[in-house]
Amino acid sequence: MGKLTIGVFSSLVGSMTLDFAVKLAEAAKNKGHDVDMWLSGNATMLSKKTQKKFRDYSYLEGPVKDLIGKGMQVTACEACAEARGYHKEDTLEGCHRHSMDWYLASCFSADRVMHIGGE
Amino acid sequence: MKLGIFVNQYKCTSEALDRMKADRLGIILVQNGIYYATVKENGKAAALLDKDAEFYALSEDIQSRGFTESDVDGKVKVIDYNGLVDLIFNDYEKFAWI
Numbered sequence: 001m002g003k004l005t006i007g008v009f010s011s012l013v014g015s016m017t018l019d020f021a022v023k024l025a026e027a028a029k030n031k032g033h034d035v036d037m038w039l040s041g042n043a044t045m046l047s048k049k050t051q052k053k054f055r056d057y058s059y060l061e062g063p064v065k066d067l068i069g070k071g072m073q074v075t076a077c078e079a080c081a082e083a084r085g086y087h088k089e090d091t092l093e094g095c096h097r098h099s100m101d102w103y104l105a106s107c108f109s110a111d112r113v114m115h116i117g118g119e
Numbered sequence: 120m121k122l123g124i125f126v127n128q129y130k131c132t133s134e135a136l137d138r139m140k141a142d143r144l145g146i147i148l149v150q151n152g153i154y155y156a157t158v159k160e161n162g163k164a165a166a167l168l169d170k171d172a173e174f175y176a177l178s179e180d181i182q183s184r185g186f187t188e189s190d191v192d193g194k195v196k197v198i199d200y201n202g203l204v205d206l207i208f209n210d211y212e213k214f215a216w217i
Contacts, residue, residue, distance in 0.1 A: 002208050016150055017127060023179075027200035033208070112207050116125075116216045 002111035003034040007103055009118035011042030012051075012060065018043055019058050021116055026063065029070050036110065038103040039076040041118045047076035047095040048086050061092065068094035075102050121145075123211035126152035126167075136167075136217050144172040145211050147203070148195070150180050156195040157186045164192050177203065 006025060010017035025035045039046050051061040068074055075096040081087070091097060107113045122141035127150040136146075146167070148156050155165040156176040168174060174195040181191065188197050198206065207214070 004204075004207065020127070020149060023200055024203060028204045028207075031201065031204050033204065112212070112214070114125075114207070114214045114216070 001032045001034070003036070003109065004028050005036045005038065005103075005106045005110035005113045007038040007040065007107075007113070007115045008043040008046075009041040010116060011118070012045040013058055014042065016058065017116055018046060018060065021114075022046075022060050022063050022067070024114075025067055025072060029067060029072055034071070035067070036073045036106040037075070038106060039074065040080050040100070040103070041077075042084075043118070044076045044080040044084060045086075047074060047081070047092050047097075048090050049092040064092070065094065068092075073106075075106075077103075120213060121211045123147055123206065123214045124172075125149055125214065125216045126155065127216070128152060129154040129158075135215075136170075139215070141213075143211070144170075145206070146170065146172045146174050147206070148174065148176040148180075150177075151184075153177065153180045153184060153186070156192050157181065157184075157190045164194070168192055168194050175203075175206065 006021050008021045012018055025037055028035050046060055053059045075098050078097040120141050121143040123145040125147045129151040153176045155167045175198050176195050178197050178199045191197055
């Protein structure tokens, strides 16, 4: 088995790309790989807690909590989050916050890296 | 180098895709990118499919847009998320998202 690092910059709900990244992470975890997910730019909103579930909306808080429970490392860019006005206490349980060096370190220790840009 | 390029949009692939070369090149169509595999242009397959590469399309994105596998061009291999994970770990090394 290997390690996959996914860096995502696309927005929560605004684009289906973040949904794609979470589904890919889930498939990789289920196959026994380790997965790190780095959230930057608008993707940092994925690590904000109390996301409301609407019928026709994409809802990722639940699947991400499950994946964290299975050992996926999810880390949001601290600066990007603060710039968007949400702070440590707003962060989803199990999600970490770091500066970008966390992402670089994760990439260097990964077997595969996928960098998914923003819109 | 074995390079996998993800294409998630239709009709707005950048010039970068035309300039990309690799020992082994895979083009992975996801989200609206699957239209390259299913929509004919003036009765012909999309020009993208003429590129010297192996083509893949994500089954979930094909079906959620109302197509079936029989609509997919023969050059394109249909994969699911499990197949995509295997592709990432076994068939390609580096990835680009365009």
